[in-house]
Amino acid sequence: MTNELRGARVLVTGATGFIGGRLVERLVREQGAAVRALVRNFANAPRIARFAIEMMAGDLLSPDVLDRAVDGCDVVFHCAYGAMGTDAERRVVNVQGTERVLAAALAHRCRRVVHVSTMSVYGDPASGDIDETAPRRYTGSAYGDSKIDGENLALGYCDQGLSVAVVQPTIVYGPWALTWTIKPLQQLQTGRVILVNDGSGTCNPVYIDDVVSAMIEAARSPEAHKQAFLISGDQPVTWREFFERYQRMLPGSATVSMTPDEAAAHFATFEPKGFLSESARVLKREVRKREALIRERLVPTRSGRLALEVAEQLSLLPRAGEAAAHVDEPPIHPLAPSKVPMFAAQARFRSEKAARLLGYRPAFDLDRGMAMTEQWARWANAI
Amino acid sequence: MEKLTCAVIGGGAVAERVHLPALARCAGIEATMIVDASEARARQMADRFAIGRIATDYHDAIGRVDAAIIGLPHQLHAPVAADLLKAGIPVLVEKPMALTPEQCDVMIDAAAQSGAVLAVGLLRRCSPSLRWVKSALDAGVLGRLLSFDLAEGAIYRWPVASPSMFRREGGGVLSDAGAHVLDLVLWWFGDHRSLVYRDDAMGGVEADCLLELEMASGVSGRVELSRTRDMRNSCIITGERGTIEVGTKTDSVVTVTWKDGIALGGRGASGDRPSPTTLIDLFEPQLRQFIHAIRFGEAPIVSGAEARRSIALLSACYRARQPWVHPWDAGIAPEMPTVLEVAQ
Numbered sequence: 001m002t003n004e005l006r007g008a009r010v011l012v013t014g015a016t017g018f019i020g021g022r023l024v025e026r027l028v029r030e031q032g033a034a035v036r037a038l039v040r041n042f043a044n045a046p047r048i049a050r051f052a053i054e055m056m057a058g059d060l061l062s063p064d065v066l067d068r069a070v071d072g073c074d075v076v077f078h079c080a081y082g083a084m085g086t087d088a089e090r091r092v093v094n095v096q097g098t099e100r101v102l103a104a105a106l107a108h109r110c111r112r113v114v115h116v117s118t119m120s121v122y123g124d125p126a127s128g129d130i131d132e133t134a135p136r137r138y139t140g141s142a143y144g145d146s147k148i149d150g151e152n153l154a155l156g157y158c159d160q161g162l163s164v165a166v167v168q169p170t171i172v173y174g175p176w177a178l179t180w181t182i183k184p185l186q187q188l189q190t191g192r193v194i195l196v197n198d199g200s201g202t203c204n205p206v207y208i209d210d211v212v213s214a215m216i217e218a219a220r221s222p223e224a225h226k227q228a229f230l231i232s233g234d235q236p237v238t239w240r241e242f243f244e245r246y247q248r249m250l251p252g253s254a255t256v257s258m259t260p261d262e263a264a265a266h267f268a269t270f271e272p273k274g275f276l277s278e279s280a281r282v283l284k285r286e287v288r289k290r291e292a293l294i295r296e297r298l299v300p301t302r303s304g305r306l307a308l309e310v311a312e313q314l315s316l317l318p319r320a321g322e323a324a325a326h327v328d329e330p331p332i333h334p335l336a337p338s339k340v341p342m343f344a345a346q347a348r349f350r351s352e353k354a355a356r357l358l359g360y361r362p363a364f365d366l367d368r369g370m371a372m373t374e375q376w377a378r379w380a381n382a383i
Numbered sequence: 384m385e386k387l388t389c390a391v392i393g394g395g396a397v398a399e400r401v402h403l404p405a406l407a408r409c410a411g412i413e414a415t416m417i418v419d420a421s422e423a424r425a426r427q428m429a430d431r432f433a434i435g436r437i438a439t440d441y442h443d444a445i446g447r448v449d450a451a452i453i454g455l456p457h458q459l460h461a462p463v464a465a466d467l468l469k470a471g472i473p474v475l476v477e478k479p480m481a482l483t484p485e486q487c488d489v490m491i492d493a494a495a496q497s498g499a500v501l502a503v504g505l506l507r508r509c510s511p512s513l514r515w516v517k518s519a520l521d522a523g524v525l526g527r528l529l530s531f532d533l534a535e536g537a538i539y540r541w542p543v544a545s546p547s548m549f550r551r552e553g554g555g556v557l558s559d560a561g562a563h564v565l566d567l568v569l570w571w572f573g574d575h576r577s578l579v580y581r582d583d584a585m586g587g588v589e590a591d592c593l594l595e596l597e598m599a600s601g602v603s604g605r606v607e608l609s610r611t612r613d614m615r616n617s618c619i620i621t622g623e624r625g626t627i628e629v630g631t632k633t634d635s636v637v638t639v640t641w642k643d644g645i646a647l648g649g650r651g652a653s654g655d656r657p658s659p660t661t662l663i664d665l666f667e668p669q670l671r672q673f674i675h676a677i678r679f680g681e682a683p684i685v686s687g688a689e690a691r692r693s694i695a696l697l698s699a700c701y702r703a704r705q706p707w708v709h710p711w712d713a714g715i716a717p718e719m720p721t722v723l724e725v726a727q
Contacts, residue, residue: 025712028585028586029585039546042545042546042548042549043539043540044539045539045546045549046539046549046556046590046610046611047590047611048587049546049549049554049587049588049590050583050584050585050586050587050588050589050590051585051586051587052551052585052586052587053587055546055549057545057546174711175711372710372711373711375709375710375711376709376711379612379709380611380612381612381613381614381615
């Protein structure tokens with residue numbers, strides 16, 4: 001027998017976020033669930049406030065909040081994660097926060113907890129077909145490592161009598177996707193994006209609605225108990241193909257190919273070097289942006305000419321004859337070395353287990369998902 | 384002349400960021416009382432702004448102050464203002480004045496009965512650029528007006544401490560930003576003749592909405608508001624001779640472009656006063672005019688009757704509401720219902 005969501009009381013943590021927000025919408029509109037959302041910051045709540053849901057103030061770490069939030073709920077979707085703060089703060093949310101959700105769900109005898117994890121728990125494998133039998137690997141990333149611990153906790157609670165299913169989405173894109181839609185579009189509009197090894201690495205994109213469909217089935221299906229499910233899209237593509245979809249939305253936008261070593265060397269030039277040099281870098285950038293205006297204003301006066309000379313001496317401005325040399329190509333966005341292995345990898349993440357046990361079938365191939373994303377991006381003034 | 388004593392009713396974000404700092408700047412008035420349902424919050428604000436008296440019930444203000452500024456959850460504006468006005472206390476109430484035109488009438492009647500001043504905080508009426516547009520349109524600078532296109536919104540950042548901001552009545556973007564914007568539209572273009580209104584609320588409150596208007600003057604226009612998107616935050620007004628684009632927010636820039644392509648841009652200015660750059664700067668002239676209205680019987684910048692016009696339009700929008708559903712909302716099931724009925 002499936003866990004019917006219609007009329008069920010459902011708690012969503014992380015409900016104002018990208019995945020949680022769309023989940024709330026579909027739980028209300030499609031499943032007819034009675035949703036309670038745990039909201040840390042109501043400034044992020046306009047999207048979910050469109051629905052007749054219960055919004056409860058609090059975060060995962062506030063005392064007693066989870067006890068009240070889980071009270072009376074049949075199902076819990078745990079989408080919240082540590083998205084801000086130091087590595088240690090993020091880890092506390094991802095591990096202790098998750099444990100609090102699980103403990104409350106156990107105490108209140110919830111029928112099912114769906115814990116949202118990530119492909120990152122596999123630690124950027126370099127190649128091959130990856131399924132849920134692959135080892136979880138710590139890489140030193142606060143996000144990936146703490147998600148492994150959170151996932152282990154979640155599945156461990158099954159031994160205490162709680163029914164937990166874990167979903168591990170891959171590269172989730174679509175309307176409101178900060179990391180894989182909004183940021184790439186912003187970067188392509190403000191500079192050039194690095195494609196590692198000409199973008200020949202494998203990207204495993206999945207459209208938001210497919211992830212949410214899998215989450216809903218993970219809540220409903222008895223087969224999902226104590227299981228983890230990788231949720232990827234229809235087909236892997238290359239990173240070049242993935243970014244080209246965004247480039248097509250933004251004619252004239254550009255990428256630049258770099259080897260991992262070149263990307264690392266480029267990144268090193270952006271590393272903060274202390275307060276003074278950072279300030280100088282920002283000052284230089286701002287002064288150069290206004291170069292034409294500054295020259296026009298300073299040249300007519302004697303003190304202005306002196307100030308201009310000082311600015312040139314300090315390399316805040318190029319010397320008069322060199323002025324044209326730097327007005328050229330858009331800047332290249334730095335790529336953090338920790339991200340490079342993922343962009344260089346040829347690993348294909350498989351969702352056969354979700355297909356077998358949850359009946360998961362991605363409804364959006366890249367064409368359809370990106371077409372939808374483009375319509376949204378135009379409406380949202382993101383392009 | 385002695386300072387007027389004033390109660391600030393509602394100690395939320397708008398009181399902290401706008402009302403209390405503006406009161407501290409004005410010589411003719413003094414905040415002597417802060418009222419908030421939460422005693423702790425009232426005390427916090429009283430300590431911060433050196434206010435002598437706190438209360439948790441607005442009735443305590445009656446007989447103790449010369450005036451009141453109301454910044455409460457919107458559904459409380461009408462009952463609280465009407466009670467104070469009936470007791471003869473002049474009231475400056477934040478926008479939206481009330482949720483319905485009927486509630487506005489109760490407030491207007493209460494003011495008429497006691498003779499107390501009723502002023503409404505619609506601070507954009509104090510923006511020099513927006514006032515310049517009003518006088519330019521009245522002077523016929525663009526010739527016959529043809530259309531306007533107003534888009535305003537930003538990814539929501541107002542520090543909301545509780546879900547009450549999103550309550551079903553008056554918690555959507557139309558009631559919130561719309562209270563300002565519809566007031567501007569009616570101020571500039573006169574009353575409307577017909578409208579088509581769509582929003583994305585599905586049992587809760589709208590985050591985005593689109594309003595198409597035909598005005599009695601023959602001008603047609605479009606108003607798009609958002610809490611989820613960064614919009615251009617301007618109104619483009621097209622007439623026979625050219626266009627005016629004006630930023631609809633604080634310290635806005637006006638650009639006039641004639642049909643031959645020649646354009647001129649700048650900011651409106653009023654006399655030798657510095658241009659307002661903050662909400663406090665814009666609230667201050669309303670507060671000064673409120674003091675003048677109390678002392679000398681002058682009209683406030685926005686009276687209750689004037690503010691009622693935008694509330695009536697707002698109500699008409701909600702009555703005519705159609706769902707605004709986008710292709711990506713439908714998701715995997717194009718026939719996905721707007722909202723399923725659930726036994727709560």
